[in-house]
Amino acid sequence: MKRMSIVEALREGIAQEMRRDERVFCIGEDIAIPGGWGGAFTVTLGLEKEFAGRMWNTPISEAGSFGVACGAALMGMRPIADVQYSDFLFCAMDQVASNIAKLRYMSGGKLTVPITMRAPVGVTGRGSQHAQNMETFFLPLPGVKIVCPATAYDALGLLRTAVRSDDPVMIFEHKLLYGSKGARAESGAVDASSDIPDEDYTVPLGKALVRREGRDVTIIATLLMMHRSLQAAELLEKEGISVEVIDPRSLVPFDWQTVQTSVAKTHRVVIVEESPKRSGVGAEIAATLAEDMFDLLQAPVRRVAAPNTPAPFSPPMESFYIPSVDGIISAVRETVGECREEIAYQGKDKKHARSGYTKRS
Amino acid sequence: MSDNKLSKEFLLTLYRRMVLIRRFEERVKFLFLEGAMPGTIHQCQGQEASAVGVCAALQPDDVITSTHRPHGHCIAKGLPVKDMMAELFGKTTGCCKGKGGSMHMGDITKGIIPAIAIVGGGVPLAAGAAMAFQMRSQKRVAVAFMGDGATNEGVVYETLNMASIWNLPVVFVVENNLYGASTPVAMVNRCGNLSEKAKIFCIPGVTVDGNDPLAVFEAAGEAIRRARNGEGPTLLELMTYRITGHSRRDPALYQPKDERDHAKAVEPIGRFGGYLTEQNGVSEEELRAIQSDVDREIEEALQFAQNSPLPKPEDALEDLFVEAL
Numbered sequence: 001m002k003r004m005s006i007v008e009a010l011r012e013g014i015a016q017e018m019r020r021d022e023r024v025f026c027i028g029e030d031i032a033i034p035g036g037w038g039g040a041f042t043v044t045l046g047l048e049k050e051f052a053g054r055m056w057n058t059p060i061s062e063a064g065s066f067g068v069a070c071g072a073a074l075m076g077m078r079p080i081a082d083v084q085y086s087d088f089l090f091c092a093m094d095q096v097a098s099n100i101a102k103l104r105y106m107s108g109g110k111l112t113v114p115i116t117m118r119a120p121v122g123v124t125g126r127g128s129q130h131a132q133n134m135e136t137f138f139l140p141l142p143g144v145k146i147v148c149p150a151t152a153y154d155a156l157g158l159l160r161t162a163v164r165s166d167d168p169v170m171i172f173e174h175k176l177l178y179g180s181k182g183a184r185a186e187s188g189a190v191d192a193s194s195d196i197p198d199e200d201y202t203v204p205l206g207k208a209l210v211r212r213e214g215r216d217v218t219i220i221a222t223l224l225m226m227h228r229s230l231q232a233a234e235l236l237e238k239e240g241i242s243v244e245v246i247d248p249r250s251l252v253p254f255d256w257q258t259v260q261t262s263v264a265k266t267h268r269v270v271i272v273e274e275s276p277k278r279s280g281v282g283a284e285i286a287a288t289l290a291e292d293m294f295d296l297l298q299a300p301v302r303r304v305a306a307p308n309t310p311a312p313f314s315p316p317m318e319s320f321y322i323p324s325v326d327g328i329i330s331a332v333r334e335t336v337g338e339c340r341e342e343i344a345y346q347g348k349d350k351k352h353a354r355s356g357y358t359k360r361s
Numbered sequence: 362m363s364d365n366k367l368s369k370e371f372l373l374t375l376y377r378r379m380v381l382i383r384r385f386e387e388r389v390k391f392l393f394l395e396g397a398m399p400g401t402i403h404q405c406q407g408q409e410a411s412a413v414g415v416c417a418a419l420q421p422d423d424v425i426t427s428t429h430r431p432h433g434h435c436i437a438k439g440l441p442v443k444d445m446m447a448e449l450f451g452k453t454t455g456c457c458k459g460k461g462g463s464m465h466m467g468d469i470t471k472g473i474i475p476a477i478a479i480v481g482g483g484v485p486l487a488a489g490a491a492m493a494f495q496m497r498s499q500k501r502v503a504v505a506f507m508g509d510g511a512t513n514e515g516v517v518y519e520t521l522n523m524a525s526i527w528n529l530p531v532v533f534v535v536e537n538n539l540y541g542a543s544t545p546v547a548m549v550n551r552c553g554n555l556s557e558k559a560k561i562f563c564i565p566g567v568t569v570d571g572n573d574p575l576a577v578f579e580a581a582g583e584a585i586r587r588a589r590n591g592e593g594p595t596l597l598e599l600m601t602y603r604i605t606g607h608s609r610r611d612p613a614l615y616q617p618k619d620e621r622d623h624a625k626a627v628e629p630i631g632r633f634g635g636y637l638t639e640q641n642g643v644s645e646e647e648l649r650a651i652q653s654d655v656d657r658e659i660e661e662a663l664q665f666a667q668n669s670p671l672p673k674p675e676d677a678l679e680d681l682f683v684e685a686l
Contacts, residue, residue: 059523059526061523068488068492071486072489074486097477111475166683
C-alpha cells in the first residue's frame, strides 16, 4: 500500500504495463525529453530512462501522431497516445473519429484498435483554448469508450483496463486533480490521491461508484465536479438534506443500473458537469432518465453546468463560469424544495408521494 | 518501357492484374449504372499500372493503405474479386461483411488496411504500421497510396515529417491523375512535380511515368528496398490519368477533350499489351486468353456476390467493439 497522486499512479501504471507487455508504447508531445516535464503534467516523467525506443516523443502533430498510433495499433501494438491538453484533440479529430473509432466496424469486425488515448481537461486559468472538458465531444461518437477517473485509485485501475482492452479507450484526466509537482503544479489543485494497493487490481469499465450514500437526492458527477459535489453534500447534510453522490467513472459504457437503484431511492437527480450545458453529458443522462426512469422521478432533473460560452480568463469570470459548490447546493435545494411536500409525505404514504410533481412557483 | 530481364511469366502476371482491374471496374460501372448495385463508386480506369507496379514489388506481409478510390489497390495487393464484388453488393460474404462498401474496401489478411475515404486520412496509418514493424525489428514495409489532392492535406505533411525523422519503413505513393475530384492539380499547386514536396522533409522524391507498370515497378522496388533496409521513406509520384469520372455518373466535362482522347489513346493496358507483343514475343492469342480468363473470374465473382446472403438488418449493431457495451 502506498499513497499516490493521480500523476504518480498513472506513471506507475504506464511503467508496469510497459514492463508487462512489450507491445505497449507511449506516443505524445514532450513526453520523453531528459530534463523536460514528462508530458504537460509530468505523467511520463523519467520513463524514457527505462523504456528507450518505446517513448515516441512526437513533433507538434496531433493528427499525425494519433494516426500513426492507430496504424501501429492495427498491427497489434498497444499505443498510449496523449495530448497535452484535451482541446488539442480537435486537431486529431479526424483520426479519432474517422479511423480509430470506425475501423473495427468498417472492417466487419476483422480489425482491432487497441489504443489508449489520454487527455487532460478542466478550466484552469488558461483562457478558452486550454480549458474544455472534451469528453462531451466524444460522447456521441460510436466506437470509443470513455472514462473519467476522479481519484488516483481509479486512474490506475482504469488505465490498466484501458491498456489491456482490445478497444479504443479515452481517458479524460483533470488538471486540478493530477497532483503534479514542481514547475508543473496547478494552483487550485484538489487532493485526489489514494492508497494504492500493491496488487495488480483493475477497475472495470461501466461500473459506477456511490461515493456517498444519501436519501433525498442523487447527484451524478465526474472528475472535479464529483469532488465539489461531495463538498456540497457534506454542507447540505447540515441542513438536513441527505445527498447521494454517484461517480459514473466511465461514460461509455455507462452504469445505468447503479443510477436506477439510486433514483429508485431518492427520486430526484441533479447532474453536475464542467462543460457548457447545451448537449453536454448531463443532457444525455437527463434524456435517458426521462425515457427510462420517468416513473421513478418526483422532480425535474436539474443540470448544473457551465454557461454556453467559451471559458473566460479573468479569475472572477472564471469562478462564475465553473460550477461551484454553492451552485450545486442551490440546485439541490431547489430540486428538493420543489418536493418538500412529498418528502414530508414520504414516510407516511409512499404511493401518494410518488404521484406527481409540485408545480414550480 | 524499361529494358530489363523480367520473366515472361512475371510480365504476363502484371498484364493480367491490370486487365483484371480494368474489367472489374468496367463491369462494376455497368452494374452501377444499371441500378443493380447500391451506393457510390470511385473508379480507377486508366490508373491500373500504378497500383499493379507498386504492389508487384511488395511481399504478401507488407501492408498498404488506400483511398476513396481503392478497387485497383485491393486487386493489385491480392484481394479476391469475389470478396470485393460481394462487398459492393453489401453481402455478408464481402471482405468487410457489407459494413465497408466501395470506399472502405480492404482485408487485413491480405495486407490491406480497409481503405480510408477521408483524403489523406489513411497516410499516417501506413506510417504507424511502419513504426510497428520498426519497433519489432521486422523487415516489413508499409505503402500509403494517396491521390494528388492528398498532398495538400495537413496530416500528410505531419506524417511525412515523422516518417522522415524516425526513418520509418514506409513509401508514400502519390497517384497524380491531374485532378483532385474536378479541380486541376495546377490550380492548387505551385510545384510542377508533387514529388518536390519531399524536399522539405529531406527524403527522396521521385516522379515517374505511372502508366508504365515496369517503370513503376522499378521505382517502387527501389523505394521499397530502401525502406526495408532501414534507409527510410520515399515519396513516389506516379503520373497517371483517370479515364472515367470522379464518381458515379460524373461525365468529367472538366477534362479537356483532347487531353482525354490522348490519355485514352496511350492508356496503360493497350500500351503494355503492345510492348508485350512487339518486344517480348507474347502473342495476341495469349493476351486474348488472359482477357477471357479475367472475364470468367469476374463473372464468377458476380455470381458469388449475387448468390450470397444479405446481412440481417440488426447485424448493423455488431462489430463495434471487441467487448460489447
